[in-house]
Amino acid sequence: MTVTLADILSAAAVLRGRADATPMVPSPHMETRYGQPFWLKLEMTQPIGAFKLRGALNAVAKLPEGISGVTCCSTGNHGRGVAFAARERGLRAVVCMSELVPKTKVDGIRAFGADVHIRGRSQDTALAESQRLSEEQGLAQISPFDDAHVIAGQGTIGLEMLAKQPDLDMLLVPLSGGGLAAGVAAAAKAINPSIRLVGVSMDRGAAMAASLEAGRPVEVEEVESLADSLGGGIGLDNELTFAMCRDLLDEVVLVSEEEVYRALQTLYYEDRLIAEGACVVGLAAVQTGKVTLTGPTATILTGRNLDMEVFTRVVTGRDVTLGDMTIEGRPYEP
Numbered sequence: 003m004t005v006t007l008a009d010i011l012s013a014a015a016v017l018r019g020r021a022d023a024t025p026m027v028p029s030p031h032m033e034t035r036y037g038q039p040f041w042l043k044l045e046m047t048q049p050i051g052a053f054k055l056r057g058a059l060n061a062v063a064k065l066p067e068g069i070s071g072v073t074c075c076s077t078g079n080h081g082r083g084v085a086f087a088a089r090e091r092g093l094r095a096v097v098c099m100s101e102l103v104p105k106t107k108v109d110g111i112r113a114f115g116a117d118v119h120i121r122g123r124s125q126d127t128a129l130a131e132s133q134r135l136s137e138e139q140g141l142a143q144i145s146p147f148d149d150a151h152v153i154a155g156q157g158t159i160g161l162e163m164l165a166k167q168p169d170l171d172m173l174l175v176p177l178s179g180g181g182l183a184a185g186v187a188a189a190a191k192a193i194n195p196s197i198r199l200v201g202v203s204m205d206r207g208a209a210m211a212a213s214l215e216a217g218r219p220v221e222v223e224e225v226e227s228l229a230d231s232l233g234g235g236i237g238l239d240n241e242l243t244f245a246m247c248r249d250l251l252d253e254v255v256l257v258s259e260e261e262v263y264r265a266l267q268t269l270y271y272e273d274r275l276i277a278e279g280a281c282v283v284g285l286a287a288v289q290t291g292k293v294t295l296t297g298p299t300a301t302i303l304t305g306r307n308l309d310m311e312v313f314t315r316v317v318t319g320r321d322v323t324l325g326d327m328t329i330e331g332r333p334y335e336p
């Protein structure tokens with residue numbers, strides 16, 4: 003089972019006029035500094051503040067008639083997308099999340115009229131709750147990443163990026179469960195087989211990276227991160243994204259919390275943009291020299307549903323404490 007260009011084109015037809023075709027803007031700073039044109043795809047400007055609206059709208063649109071409601075587990079943004087899409091179709095939505103999910107994200111989901119169930123300290127417990135609701139109440143379950151319609155929805159980002167810049171040499175894609183990377187890679191490689199796809203995760207609790215390394219889906223410990231949207235496992239019974247990421251990603255790169263901190267500052271001071279930690283992992287991969295640019299490159303700024311208090315600390319160069327770890331503050335230096 004996989005997701006093809008035809009599935010992604012079908013998703014694009016569902017999304018037309020509903021999820022915005024977001025701007026892709028140049029980063030003069032990155033181009034000057036690293037010598038190649040560099041593009042930022044502004045998915046944080048979607049109506050829910052993140053790209054996950056695409057997959058959620060496509061998956062909810064493709065549910066059969068007569069369904070009573072939907073449920074999902076989420077690190078925040080998928081829940082927001084599902085809540086939005088369910089409200090649009092007049093369906094009840096129950097979003098299951100762990101205690102690690104920041105309060106702004108919980109509030110955002112409730113604001114779209116969904117019920118929120120908080121369970122445990124990992125995505126796995128949230129997933130178990132969502133499965134229980136699905137079985138007991140007949141709600142349709144929509145995986146945040148391991149669902150063909152979700153992957154196809156996210157893949158429409160790849161279509162738009164290549165339509166805007168057909169000569170892209172490399173795409174840097176934030177990587178968690180891999181729905182985004184799988185969809186974008188499927189679209190981009192179908193259009194231009196020689197494009198390089200690099201997945202980027204944080205170096206603590208990167209489940210897809212650990213799974214690709216092990217050659218099969220494995221579990222990792224979840225920890226708090228500046229890139230909180232990249233937390234969570236890929237599911238030991240992963241059906242789609244593990245194989246697609248294995249087959250379509252050319253490389254996976256990991257960045258540290260300090261590197262995410264610095265990239266958030268760069269995006270703010272140089273590009274004057276505000277985004278979640280999860281979005282800047284691609285910038286961090288370049289800044290640290292872990293990825294070398296060999297032609298026009300683009301990354302996806304995936305969302306902006308961040309904790310503004312943490313963000314303010316980052317841009318003013320103060321310490322940030324995440325669970326048992328403290329990132330030592332330092333002012334931005336170009």
Ligand SMILES: *Cc1c(COP(=O)(O)O)cnc(C)c1O
Binds near residue numbers: 281
């Ligand atoms: C979900 C999410 C990601 C990662 O997407 P996956 O499909 O799980 O790999 C990246 N950034 C943001 C803001 C997200 O919400």
